[in-house]
Amino acid sequence: MLHVELTIQGLINGSMYALMAVGLTLVYGLLRILHVAHAGLYTLGAYIAVLIANATGSLALGAAVAIPVVGLAGMIVYRLLYEPILHRPPYVALIASIGLFIVMEESYRLIFGPYGETFNAPYLAERVSVGPIGAKAAEVAMVAGAIVLLGVLAFLSKRTRFGIAWRATVTDPAMARAFGVDTIAVRYANFFIASALAASAAVLVAVLNNLVEPTMGSVPSYKTLAIIVLGGLGNVAGTLVAALALGVIEAFGTIYIGHLLDRDAIAFLFLVLVLMIRPQGLFAAR
Amino acid sequence: MLRLEAMSCGYGGMRAVEALDLDVNAGEIVALVGSNGAGKSSTLMATAGHVALQGGRILFDGADISRASPMARVAAGIALSPEGRRLFRDLSVRENLIVGGYVRDAAHQPGNMDTVLDLFPRLKERFESLAGTLSGGEQQMVAIGRALMSEPRLVLIDEVSLGLMPKMVDVCYRAIQALKARGLAVLLVEQSTARAFAVADRVVVLESGRAVWRGSAAEARGNSAVIDAYLGVAKVEGAA
Numbered sequence: 001m002l003h004v005e006l007t008i009q010g011l012i013n014g015s016m017y018a019l020m021a022v023g024l025t026l027v028y029g030l031l032r033i034l035h036v037a038h039a040g041l042y043t044l045g046a047y048i049a050v051l052i053a054n055a056t057g058s059l060a061l062g063a064a065v066a067i068p069v070v071g072l073a074g075m076i077v078y079r080l081l082y083e084p085i086l087h088r089p090p091y092v093a094l095i096a097s098i099g100l101f102i103v104m105e106e107s108y109r110l111i112f113g114p115y116g117e118t119f120n121a122p123y124l125a126e127r128v129s130v131g132p133i134g135a136k137a138a139e140v141a142m143v144a145g146a147i148v149l150l151g152v153l154a155f156l157s158k159r160t161r162f163g164i165a166w167r168a169t170v171t172d173p174a175m176a177r178a179f180g181v182d183t184i185a186v187r188y189a190n191f192f193i194a195s196a197l198a199a200s201a202a203v204l205v206a207v208l209n210n211l212v213e214p215t216m217g218s219v220p221s222y223k224t225l226a227i228i229v230l231g232g233l234g235n236v237a238g239t240l241v242a243a244l245a246l247g248v249i250e251a252f253g254t255i256y257i258g259h260l261l262d263r264d265a266i267a268f269l270f271l272v273l274v275l276m277i278r279p280q281g282l283f284a285a286r
Numbered sequence: 287m288l289r290l291e292a293m294s295c296g297y298g299g300m301r302a303v304e305a306l307d308l309d310v311n312a313g314e315i316v317a318l319v320g321s322n323g324a325g326k327s328s329t330l331m332a333t334a335g336h337v338a339l340q341g342g343r344i345l346f347d348g349a350d351i352s353r354a355s356p357m358a359r360v361a362a363g364i365a366l367s368p369e370g371r372r373l374f375r376d377l378s379v380r381e382n383l384i385v386g387g388y389v390r391d392a393a394h395q396p397g398n399m400d401t402v403l404d405l406f407p408r409l410k411e412r413f414e415s416l417a418g419t420l421s422g423g424e425q426q427m428v429a430i431g432r433a434l435m436s437e438p439r440l441v442l443i444d445e446v447s448l449g450l451m452p453k454m455v456d457v458c459y460r461a462i463q464a465l466k467a468r469g470l471a472v473l474l475v476e477q478s479t480a481r482a483f484a485v486a487d488r489v490v491v492l493e494s495g496r497a498v499w500r501g502s503a504a505e506a507r508g509n510s511a512v513i514d515a516y517l518g519v520a521k522v523e524g525a526a
């Protein structure tokens with residue numbers, strides 16, 4: 001029974017990692033940018049949700065505003081930060097991204113204070129049980145949210161004309177453009193979707209922990225980078241599997257080797273071990 | 287339909303094609319032949335808008351499209367099946383065809399797809415396969431089919447037979463002849479002179495970026511010196 005519970009706990013954490021990391025790998029796949037500031041947008045989503053939920057008493061309204069607003073913020077980050085330096089070597093965008101992430105974290109600290117915000121009334125705190133297995137409603141929402149959002153993303157990318165054009169742009173932007181695909185629109189859509197996914201993850205994590213703080217993006221920032229390397233940079237399906245695998249390995253590792261290593265250290269030990277065996281990641285990079 | 291007037295193009299400071307004059311009319315196949323580096327592919331790429339013009343003009347239906355973007359040329363009715371095919375390897379055959387027709391209204395998509403599948407029935411069997419997993423011949427079919435999805439009136443096809451089994455080359459050339467029968471203009475680049483002379487109405491031989499011989503396919507077949515020129519063995523007398 002312990003193993004079942006650990007697996008479920010791992011899948012819950014893995015779902016959050018998946019929502020974050022899929023957005024990150026979408027950006028990498030299209031523009032070859034390691035978008036560290038993604039985690040800053042994640043935190044922004046949590047703050048918008050908690051402030052609106054506390055002001056109006058509606059978490060749904062907070063999420064409904066946070067997700068598209070963060071999507072738009074992602075588009076603005078692309079326009080103002082990345083687009084002017086796309087022709088530069090990739091490390092220039094990486095440095096700019098790290099810089100923006102630091103600025104965002106410090107801004108949250110200055111504006112909202114260092115101690116964080118909590119929801120006036122905790123949401124989804126009740127437990128849901130199926131037979132002997134139980135979980136918080138927020139944890140169930142995390143998994144359900146990941147399944148629905150990533151399902152919608154899969155539908156968009158596989159079954160709509162724009163989604164197919166988007167994937168064509170990832171494969172060969174010049175040819176896609178030649179066939180009439182508006183590759184600039186694809187880039188903006190890419191940032192909107194990636195950032196909206198990060199905001200969705202942030203709202204769910206904020207509800208789960210009942211805490212929103214300036215540094216809540218720090219751990220996800222580097223852990224999701226590890227996940228997209230594991231999944232094969234730019235490989236969405238690989239990233240999904242890597243996110244869930246990391247969640248499960250962390251859950252088991254915390255129990256079995258937690259006395260030796262911290263949870264985050266377990267994640268990076270896993271990354272190091274995988275990369276020693278498969279330098280290209282668990283799946284081929286795109 | 288297509289007219290190149292003293293068209294020069296190249297890459298940076300390098301000139302790939304020098305003052306080329308060329309016409310391609312509706313219902314006609316024109317073959318460009320020549321040795322490696324003769325400027326054949328560059329001519330196609332410049333016509334499609336992928337290589338910068340360095341001189342002259344490109345006219346399509348009388349309109350100067352020299353400065354038009356590749357997308358605008360596709361919209362005008364020029365489609366390219368490029369060297370190396372450049373398929374979207376992570377997309378299925380169906381998805382490659384959808385991207386090929388992206389410039390047209392979505393309502394045209396089913397009809398255009400049926401046209402392509404009638405031309406290449408083999409693609410029906412591989413419809414949901416990833417393009418990167420197809421054989422060379424199947425990839426060539428997808429590349430030509432993808433070009434046809436944009437409802438072109440002029441099709442530019444590079445290296446039709448390169449690396450393909452003869453049976454697959456036959457399939458591709460039957461399709462090209464079917465395009466001609468429908469009134470489309472075809473400008474193709476071909477390494478195999480036998481294939482080019484068999485299918486083309488007119489032949490233009492390029493050497494070092496210049497047209498060195500031009501004539502009907504029948505004249506080309508009867509003139510072994512053309513083949514020598516193509517192989518780089520000897521120059522053809524009376525070069526254009």
